[in-house]
Amino acid sequence: MTPPKTRVQKVITFFYYHDLTRAMEFYEQVMGLTLAIDQGWCKIYxxxxxAHVGLVDQARGMQKASAQKPVQLCIRVEDVDAWxxxxxxxxxxxxxxxxxxxxxxxxxxxFNDPEGYQIEIQSATREGS
Known part of the structure; x- marks a missing residue:
């Protein structure tokens, strides 16, 4: 058996927060991301x-916020020096x-977001990287 051959519409990585409002302000004002889907206690940018990142109020989400953050959001950009x-x-x-x-x-x-999730901003230094 093989997976269905349907087109992927969105890829969403979810992060869980104690303070959803503070996280929203960071991703909107500092990172410049646009809110794509507002589900109330879950905001998808x-x-x-x-590619999307979902910010979830840990009081309502499937997971809980944790002090340890063994995950990184990596964003590839054209000009890492400008960033x-x-x-x-x-x-x-x-x-x-x-x-x-x-x-x-x-x-x-x-760098870290307001609750300690690490964000990497990178550019390729050679073709195919």
Missing amino acids: HIGGA YDYASVCALDNLSDMFENDALGIRAFV
Whole structure:
């Protein structure tokens, strides 16, 4: 048996928050994402293409917010240096230095959202990366 051959409409990664309003403000005002679907206690933001991030009030969601965040949201952009300059001005939490990973073919930096989820912004340094 094989999976159905239907077109994927959206890809949504869900993060769980104690303070949904604070998370919404960060993803709208700092990250510049647009609210695509408002389900009340779950807000789904469009990142690009079919990619979305869902912010969930942990009091209502299927999971609970946790101090440990073993997940990272990675966003590939055309100009990582412009994003780094912007992140520096915003003084984002746990902002790393810019780094390159030659094995992966990326130039990137990381920071944390208001409840500690790590976000990586990266650009490819070579074709096919």
